[in-house]
Amino acid sequence: MGRVIGIDLGTTNSCVAVVDNGQPAVVPNTGGYKTTPSMFAISQDGKRLMGHLAKRQAITNSKDTVYAAKRLIGRRFDSTEAQRSIDLCPYEIARGPNDDPRIKIGSKTFTCPEISGIILRGMKRVAEEYLGEPVQEAVITVPAYFNDTQRQCTKDAGKIAGLEVLRIINEPTAAALAYGMGREGDEKIAVYDLGGGTFDISILEMSDGVVEVLATAGNTFLGGEDFDRRVVAHLVEWFQESEGIDLHSDTMALQRLKDAAEKAKCDLSIRESTEINLPFIASDAQGPRHLNYELDRATLEGLVDDIVQGTLKSVEQCVQDAGVGATDIDQIVLVGGQARMPLVQNAVAEYFGKRPHKGVNPDEVVALGAAIQGSSLVEEEGNVLLLDVTPLSLGIGTFGGHFARLIDRNTTVPVSKAHIFTTTRDDQSAVKIRVLQGESDITLENDLLGEFVLSGIRPAPKGEPEIEVSFDIDANGIVSASARDTATGKEQSITVNATGTLSDEEISQIIEENELYEVELKE
């Protein structure tokens, strides 16, 4: 069996790492870059491109270039998040047969797991070229706030890429593993992860290689791209005022502005001011127009300050959930490219009353952690142990539309929990157990994972029968539920299969189709 790779499948960039001789290391791609853009495109001459190649041609081919597909994966077409992407993205998003968002490039329609699968396949190849041996197994990271469907879709994407996904782990947890490997003693750490598209905050406790997640909070729809958009909007507004030309419906100009905004934002992390130079951005009767703008750090910070303050609300909630005080945190680990911004670092430092840890690379630490988890699973003497938790609460629907939680979110897995329920009508002979996942107290607002009926309850006045309902999650995250009438011993149970948006047949069909394009994906 070959080595297990760790993949950080990011919204904007992806990164792959492997543990080599006990040392985790990021694998650079053939271009020498340690991260690869999570972009996929079909060029005008029909070639399939991913990574840097896809990014390079994005400006001239914005309609057929897909980025930030992670924002859509595992969501329903009608969800607010998907609708927001539809408004923002230059590529076309259509409703799929399972009510999932699908991406249209030319005449071909792609599912989201398929797009992510293509990115993962690219990352797999990067690792294979570096290691000189085939790779079959991977640990892939997702934001802590991903629900079951999003996780399952990410697993499906791995399958499409020809990978066996040993585990899906949370990005902040992976970062903590990478930070904590080889460290001794007890520490409480906060992982502040502000990536391209998502924001996560986790509080973890570690002691001699054991990592326990205390709490997690975040926002799956907030990240560095929101910063870019603010800058783009600012530039569009400025250009309108100074030149009288409206750029906001010009897709090519917008793509150039977006790239320039991202670059300027990065520049301002190390400099006080930067110049944005976009010649021939537009033209009118007077001829071509150029955009030339001096952006300074203070202006940028003014544009995005409310976003940064918004992340601190999640931090506050997380610290409370963890049952600790802000000053109990021993170490702050920053993850994600956007966390390089001085404004972000200062806000975090001010909140916790100490400077963040400097020893890790925010772009690479998640992939390193995934590789560490992969190797600690398969190695004889793994040196870290991750006490992973359930991302969302599990429970059943009860009388009056109330959601009764049996397993709270952030509970360490594997876990079993039981609770006694009763009937609500006299002589009720059956109960329907609806297994749900979510955080709302109202049944209807949570996701239904499955349901079953326990019948043959002996006639009795309401409130008298005792129905013992048990939930079990094993180490692989598989959920099963059972109900037992304590009087008769009669029992019913189900195993809840997390379902992605694709069936097994669809997945194998996609795998077959993609074999044809193997070669063109090379960089």
Add this chain to the structure above:
Amino acid sequence: MPGSAESRVKIECEVSEEDLARVPRLASGCDPTGLELSPAEGFLLSRIDGQTSWKLLREIGGLTPDQVDLCIEEWLMEAYIDIDGRPPRVKRRETAIPEKPKPKRTMLPGEIDESLIDSSLDLDVALQREILEVEQKLECDYFTLLGLEREADGKEIKRSYFVLSKRFHPDRYFRKNVGDYGERLHTVFKAISEAYELLSDPASRKEILASLADPYRVETFSEPGDPAAGTTTSRKPLSPVERLRQRMLFRMPEGMRDEKTAQGDDLFKAAQQSERMGRFAEAAANLRLAVAFDPFNREYKRALGKLQAQIARDRIEELLSSASGGLGENEKGEARRLAQEMVLHRPKDAKVLSLAARLYVELEDADHADEYADRLATAAPDDGEHHRIRAMVHRLRGNKGHAVSEVNKALELDEIDAEAKKLLHLLRGGSRRT
């Protein structure tokens, strides 16, 4: 059941009437948790409270009379229970029955089943032993499971949890050929993480310490002012379901706990309202739901017990007053059930015991009437009622001499006892006729 012979021998018992009238009780200092019992047997054991006769156990124990006899006899032999400190006089006939699957032997502490060790697995034999040892500790309290003193602080709890996790987390043995140990590791890890979760939360830790201080704490339905309350709290072992119910509340997330408590409160208020309006059945239904929502609220349980006893009592009184021409078979059955329910909820209430005893006199069931008279004598020794009932019992059994002496005892306590005088008159009149 503690059967140890190679092929189980079914012991057919013929229990003497004398023994049937006797009241078994749990032997002092015995820990019944070491027994390997089916839920039905556990239920029977829980009914042995030092108040219920062998005969009554046969009826209410949930097993057939034969099974009840067999259990009681075996527990007597194993000295888990005793009867008035004397060995029972039981005639035995032994008949071999086909061998059943061998029951799992109860292991002594520290002893493991060597047959479970499998050296062909990718799991160190020493580690296999360790897993089996921890598995045995699963029935122990949470402190023992984590290897901690009851005074352990948060840091020590966490440390022990981390150390045990490193040893037993299923991920440590990912993809290894571990046979049955995979399932065992899951069970063990779940138990230690439950122990850690509950001991780290101050509220649940407090509950756990309280239940450790009094492992057989049971809810009794006596009212606070009840003079008989608390004198002889019975020690009942908890069934698995009862144990779950005890743990349930503090295992619940706080939001849910609050919601359930609020729902319980609403239902309780609704029940009080129904009770005031005289709608007892409706009140009882609401109270049952209130108890289901908030099983730790003693007030609800007490109210429910009181109400159920009240309903049973009203119905019995109704049956008795309309029974001038004798009760029908159905009514007799109902009356017996009601009497049991009423006494279950108010085991020390003199009025309840007296009503039950009188009911059995009416039903011409001298044995039961006698039993309740016994209990009445304990509950209210200074009242003549138990003498009057004994007199009726003796009269039923045709033992007039004894009956007269009981009436006289009643008259000694209260010389103007009209009912006793009437009884005396009746007994004398009866004797003249013969």
